[in-house]
Amino acid sequence: MNICSGMWLITRGCEIMLEFKNVSFKYEEDPDFIIKNLNFNVDKGEFISIVGPSGCGKSTVFRLICKLEKAFEGDIILKDKNINDLKGYIGYMPQNDLLIPWRTILQNVYLPLEVKGENLKEAQVQAEKMLKNFGLEKYKNKYPKDLSGGMRQRASFARTLLTGAEVLLLDEPFSALDAITRVSMQEWLIDKWLALDKTILFITHDVEEALFLSTKIFVTSETPIRKFKEIEVPLNYPRTRSMIDTTPILKVKEELIKELKRGVKL
Ligand SMILES: Nc1ncnc2c1ncn2[C@@H]1O[C@H](COP(=O)(O)OP(=O)(O)O)[C@@H](O)[C@H]1O
Ligand SMILES: [Mg+2]
Structure with missing residues (x-):
């Protein structure tokens, strides 16, 4: 496995799997942009969670990656190739799958x-x-x-x-499950990810779920999405629930919540 983030530096010379280069997007009937000049990279083999408030544009990011929507500006690159020139490159599990x-x-x-x-x-x-x-x-x-x-x-x-596909997009796959099933499914998913050589992007609004699963978390709190704050999770795999309650992870959790709260308007 080739995990490049944080403590997980197993293989050097990481390969970039997915790149957003100055991507902007708006829905036709909507005057406002949902995504504006967004740049980010995902390395091969990572497990990235995207966390942000409901309606901020997370699912739209996925819809762009699998060409269900077309970027207004910018390029989406998968392993050095523009996705416009590719077919069958993504495994997509939509929110209402x-x-x-x-x-x-x-x-x-x-x-x-x-x-x-x-x-x-x-x-x-x-x-x-x-x-x-x-x-x-x-x-x-x-x-x-x-x-x-x-x-x-x-x-x-x-x-x-x-x-x-090498890249899997999972849009809130566990949000409708009861708490116990959700916890079992998270453990199950990590087992599968460790066994298969896949890069996963996973949308959730559950901070603890993101901490338990991910190598790195992309947080956003506003629309249009201009930038993800990238937060590495300094934990090894396999993980146990108790690891989430240790001081370094609680600090990461605080940072995440602070970032999310920036966009909340009551
Ligand atoms: N097909 C669509 N046409 C027009 N507007 C849409 C469409 N899908 C989503 N939106 C709007 O775009 C914004 C972002 O939606 P979405 O990406 O689904 O957010 P999230 O997944 O973060 O909850 C929302 O305001 C939503 O109402
Ligand atoms: Mg969504």
Whole structure:
């Protein structure tokens, strides 16, 4: 694994995976910019959480990365290539990601391969392998409604992984889960991230979730987003919950909350 942030300097000469270069964006019908001259880099193998108040433009950042929206100005670069010249480079799990209700879990999970036009039998084999790895093989012929919230999120993540993309965008994947399931899913996600060589960008409004998961946290508190304050999390992996309550991390948490509060208007 190639993690470049903070204490995690395992490999030197880090590779930049994703770059925003002076990116600006506004929705057509809206007079105001949501993103203005935004620059940031994400190194290969990092786990970045983006934290900010609701409505500030976090999901819009993801929509730009996967070309659901087009930047008004600036460039988004993935491994030295402009995303305008790329296809199938991102695994995106949107905020309201729902598995398709009339497809079985297996059929949902192999969907990205089906869309790519891959051999259906081969796609099924890959999806089955993934479901087994995620402890969902017993549910492969069930429908989304038959699964718990945590299981559905695992199935969605499996589907996202089957895109084969190196960069995964996860938009508040655990926000609808109950507290206990959420904690288990966070631990599960870190296990998967440590096992797979992926770069993850993860949106959350939960500061503790960001601290537990991330190598680095990008905080923003205002719209338009002009800059992310980048805060490294000085913790090793595997992590335990108690590590979050140690003095250095509590200091980082304070810094995060202070930054978030800057944009709050009561
Ligand atoms: N498709 C859209 N068309 C117009 N405005 C939008 C659209 N999607 C989001 N917005 C607006 O853009 C702003 C940022 O939204 P979003 O990126 O979803 O914020 P966040 O994910 O931080 O909650 C909000 O004011 C929202 O109402
Ligand atoms: Mg959002």
